[in-house]
Amino acid sequence: MQAKQEIAPILLFNDECGVCRSIAHWVQKSLQPGTGEAGLKVRPIGEDPAELRSLNPRLDIWDAYGTIHLLMPDGSMRLGGVAVAEVLRRLPNTRWFSGIFGLTLFGFRPFQTVLNLAYAVLADIRPIFGCESCGTPSPWVRPLRWIVKTVSSIFGKGQPKIAGPHFTAFSPSIRAQQVNSTSSVRD
Amino acid sequence: MQRQDSNDRIQTVSADTFDESILRGVGPIVVEFMSYSCAHCRVLEPNIQRVAEMVGPEEKIFRVNIATDQELAGAYAIEGTPTLIMFLNGEVVGRDEGPGPSVSNILSVVRQPYGS
Numbered sequence: 437m438q439a440k441q442e443i444a445p446i447l448l449f450n451d452e453c454g455v456c457r458s459i460a461h462w463v464q465k466s467l468q469p470g471t472g473e474a475g476l477k478v479r480p481i482g483e484d485p486a487e488l489r490s491l492n493p494r495l496d497i498w499d500a501y502g503t504i505h506l507l508m509p510d511g512s513m514r515l516g517g518v519a520v521a522e523v524l525r526r527l528p529n530t531r532w533f534s535g536i537f538g539l540t541l542f543g544f545r546p547f548q549t550v551l552n553l554a555y556a557v558l559a560d561i562r563p564i565f566g567c568e569s570c571g572t573p574s575p576w577v578r579p580l581r582w583i584v585k586t587v588s589s590i591f592g593k594g595q596p597k598i599a600g601p602h603f604t605a606f607s608p609s610i611r612a613q614q615v616n617s618t619s620s621v622r623d
Numbered sequence: 624m625q626r627q628d629s630n631d632r633i634q635t636v637s638a639d640t641f642d643e644s645i646l647r648g649v650g651p652i653v654v655e656f657m658s659y660s661c662a663h664c665r666v667l668e669p670n671i672q673r674v675a676e677m678v679g680p681e682e683k684i685f686r687v688n689i690a691t692d693q694e695l696a697g698a699y700a701i702e703g704t705p706t707l708i709m710f711l712n713g714e715v716v717g718r719d720e721g722p723g724p725s726v727s728n729i730l731s732v733v734r735q736p737y738g739s
Contacts, residue, residue, distance in 0.1 A: 450660060452658075452660035453660075481660070483660070483690040483691050498668055501659055501662075501665060570662050571663050
């Protein structure tokens with residue numbers, strides 16, 4: 437299958453995640469009117485694996501939800517912090533400083549490494565800021581999540597948006613059972 | 624019915640193909656109600672693929688994407704993902720919500736209602 441010919445890179449974002457939606461909205465707003473489409477296209481990942489593969493045959497929908505993907509017009513893909521650096525390079529407001537991510541010192545890109553780390557941290561702490569589909573937070577995030585939850589309840593702001601209730605957490609026990617009531621649903 | 628790719632051992636069924644593939648299916652069938660944006664489903668995916676490989680044609684495993692097939696999710700009262708529903712000759716015989724993602728856990732959930 438051939439990748440669709442796109443003139444601009446495509447930034448895929450998780451539209452089930454509040455943080456990702458906010459960032460995607462900011463990117464879209466930051467694109468210059470009129471020239472934005474040529475610089476970058478922003479679109480949600482969606483739920484159709486075949487449609488994603490039509491953008492790039494090597495693109496797996498599970499991977500797309502796992503980390504940020506920027507699909508380049510030449511068929512390559514940039515992931516994580518590298519994708520973020522490329523996006524910043526293409527935005528008028530951030531282009532001026534984005535060159536530092538390409539800076540090499542003794543064969544090492546220190547600023548790109550910091551950006552990669554920052555991306556990894558942000559991806560991990562998304563459940564604190566409102567990611568409805570990010571699942572169970574990493575162990576190191578759980579104390580922070582507890583603090584945010586506690587502070588929110590003290591100041592009367594109620595529950596923060598943490599891992600939406602429509603996604604089931606893994607339970608260690610197995611409780612396969614006869615569900616006669618469910619079988620009657622389809623009758 | 625669609626397949627995700629050649630490595631995908633789990634067939635996707637929709638409301639259009641559910642009757643034919645599941646309710647009129649013969650023998651044990653497991654349906655995973657999931658969505659691609661669900662982090663727990665992502666954790667489960669490689670292991671459920673492994674289970675599908677292990678059980679082979681003995682027990683068919685299908686998936687329903689609740690983001691695109693909300694009608695089916697409603698009909699089977701899906702409150703969270705992933706939810707596994709086990710059918711035997713078209714009848715629901717078992718159900719598990721958010722099973723532990725290990726291969727052995729999934730395998731016992733898949734096989735428990737049939738006593739195999």
